[in-house]
Amino acid sequence: MAFMEWNEKLSTGIKEIDNQHKKLVEQINVLHSAMREGKAKEVLGKILDELKAYTKYHFSTEEKAFEKYNFLEKASHTKKHNDLIKQLDGIIDQYKAGSLTLSINLLDFLNKWISEHILKDDMKYAPVLRGKEIDV
Numbered sequence: 001m002a003f004m005e006w007n008e009k010l011s012t013g014i015k016e017i018d019n020q021h022k023k024l025v026e027q028i029n030v031l032h033s034a035m036r037e038g039k040a041k042e043v044l045g046k047i048l049d050e051l052k053a054y055t056k057y058h059f060s061t062e063e064k065a066f067e068k069y070n071f072l073e074k075a076s077h078t079k080k081h082n083d084l085i086k087q088l089d090g091i092i093d094q095y096k097a098g099s100l101t102l103s104i105n106l107l108d109f110l111n112k113w114i115s116e117h118i119l120k121d122d123m124k125y126a127p128v129l130r131g132k133e134i135d136v
């Protein structure tokens, strides 16, 4: 069984967004497997970089749609995105500098952050953006 599972409860009903969320879940699982297999630091660092790049891409997809459709909570939602990117930057820097070891706690944190953000925050825009054209 995969470390993190995507399930229907996480569905926003917006295909492009759900596909990106599924891809994020997949990347967390890739990181988890690589960590468990004891892959080299260089490999893990690269996976973390990819996870961050994809997360940024996903956040920008949402933020472009907030702008396009004038989602009222765009400022507070965008702030949450920026906070996570900052946290990810810190984690990656520390990991590369050797002052942080990848652990199941870190994976749990990412899993929880993503799931809760989708359930509590992304679901707020779901009714507004459902059925609209989403530029990715």
Ligand SMILES: [Fe+2]
Pocket (backbone or CB within 6 Å): 021, 058, 062, 118, 122
């Ligand atoms: Fe999202």
Ligand SMILES: [Fe+2]
Pocket (backbone or CB within 6 Å): 062, 077, 081, 117, 121, 122
């Ligand atoms: Fe979001």
